[in-house]
Amino acid sequence: MLPGKRGGEMMWVSFALTGALMLHSVSSQNAGFVKSPLSETKLTGDTFELYCDVVGNPTPEIQWWYAEINQADSFRQLWDGARKRRVSINTAYGANAVSVLGVTRLGLEDAGTYECRASNDPRRNDLHQNPATTWIRAQSTITVLQRPSISSSEDITLPSDQHSPSITLQCNLTSAHSAHVSSYWMKNGVEVPETRGDRANTEYFLAKPKGPEAGEYMCVYTFEMAPSVNATINIKAGPDIVGHKRSDNKNEGQKALLYCKSTGFPYPVWSWRKLDNGVYMDIDNASGRFFITNLDNYTELSIVNLDIDSDPGEYQCNATNTIGTSSMVSVLRVRSYLAWLWPLLGVLFEVLVLVVIIVVYEKRKKPDDIQDGKPTPPTITKTRTFVRGPRTEKIITLIITHSMYVLTI
Template sequence: MGRVWGLIALLMCFYRANAAAGFIKCPLSLTKIVSGWAELHCEVVGSPLPEVQWWFIEGHEPNETFTQLFDGARDDRVRVNATYLAHSTSTIHLTDLGLHDTGTYECRASNDPDRNELKKTPKIKWIRSQANVIVIERPNIIAEPFEVFNQTSAVLRCNLTETTLPVQGSHWLLNGKVIESSKSTEPSPFTSLSLDKITTHSGGKYECVFLIDPPVQQAVEVKTPPHVGAYKHSENGDENDKVLLTCVSHGYPLPSDWSWSKTQADGSLAPIVNNTAEKYEIKSTPNKTTLAITDLSIELDKGEYVCIGVSDLGASSDRIQLRVRSRLAAVWPFLGIVVEVIILVTIIFIYEKRRKPDEIQDGRAILTQTTRKRMSGKGILTRKKMRAGAHLDENDPGF
């Protein structure tokens, strides 16, 4: 019995060591749009691990032509990634699709040791799995209006035409972000978006997206004049220190040009040139500009600064008031507290100094007056007794 089990185990090992190649995942057919991309994937098992190749088939039988696709083929538009671990996997990635990329793509696999020998006939044929890639022209989307310019309200509409692909829904984007309230699962080739109040914050690039395979979209620009605002309308800086003034902008399109000026005594604006004597530094992006002023001076730098943003639809500006404090400004509150404490201590000291001598003098005056009365009474009584010739008794209460 043990010999039988041993023979079975040996046959199993031999079978596993020479297992024929077989697909466990085949590539799936795709429909793509011109300028898009496509990806096909297949997985194969076998022992030894099978080699996987990709081929492109053009034409029809018996005039078919076969072209092997390598990594970097078709002007570097083809990428092939393969792994050989527990089983063989391979993925082909096609970019910048054109109508000429339409055809049949074939995943081939074989683990025959002589599979690539040109002078020998392979013992095992290559196994094959095919998928069709169909590249079509981009469906036409009619947007109305194509552009909204300086309006207070609008209704954006899109109509998908010239497509046989099923629509699974639609939604709208604003500057690349989905507008949640616009999501729809209706299989309709028409969608609209109402803008009841257009402000500088609601202007931007709107896009209607139709959920077909692959999704298609069309842009509608809602343009508004720029609105420039100071981050803080009042700034404080210390003498010989550095301060940063900031302005931001809203609207679409954003400003393409930023500038800074300083208001003069006569009300005119003096332009500030970037990197002037290493004192001014201006940094700008489409939605933000900053002015850094170093080595602040009370006489030269305090005053009103103006930031100006200019776009295709006009210009906008805002003002910032800069106050420059002396370096000792932070010390004055502390010195004020110290002076108040000194004055308070002095008042208390003077009050105590005056109060104590007055109380002592008042006490002495009272004692002296009482003593004089007693001594005066004793003197009168003594003189009377002496005149009467009486003997003075020391125990006499009047003595």
């Protein structure tokens, strides 16, 4: 082979290798964090979740590691199902790599440093390579504190006759990892006004509570550098339906809406039935026109495209919880789509009667008598002439007013 030819081949090989390296550098991307885990302070018995989102090309691999003391040789890899299945790891790979680490039923031994490691280096699992150069890392510190102890009142059930004596709910913070900042009361997840204070022993007074006062009450204690704690006291009562639509009048093809609202706690299980041959039966929704919406102490029954033959009747809403049950009946009336025609015909009839009355009144006037074309001697006669006076105008006004009212119904 000629030396010049061999030199040209070597030059082409070098160009090809340089191009491949440039293409690789353009298409590849080192791993980088989009979202890294955050440090948290938790109480015993709580749950925490750490999130890790990494980009890179190719898509990086993610691992989770843990160390009680933040030292390089103290870390141990975590696996899904570790610590008696209290550890869960869910990872998804796509354009990004996303992983979620969760630990439930925390104990004091779960405190420490948790590390998210990511790498798309082909040598990342080579034992001869230094992991510090092939993996990127993001750490979070989880602090676990002993849960404070709260002594609270027992659950209370209100009598069904709605005559309950006054009740005082009590909570006492008996032990805590640090001094609390404030305390207050909540009902059904909403803070009760004018209950915030700084006492460890807090009370909430209810004067003769009834159904509307039933619910989930919580006394809450806040801390400066730790999560708040609470104790729950349930005031239970049977459901009492305090509001419902008694009746609804609709035309066929329209939509009807019936509803019921109750008091009581726990929140009831709602059901709707229809009267059929003297017995309330579950609604047959084969047509798919019935829609039921339940939300705590409220329920709705919607019926679309009303049918005049099958939909009219009595509908019963029923509320049931562990304490008792309550029900109410609503009446649905469905009119023909020609129902608007009957008031119009009534108005037309009244207008016709009005015209007849006016014509009759005008015709009651007597003309002068003419005999054989000769005027008759003047005679004195007493003639009653009916004219449209105030009484006639009043009658006409009443008829027109009534007609307009019928049209607006």
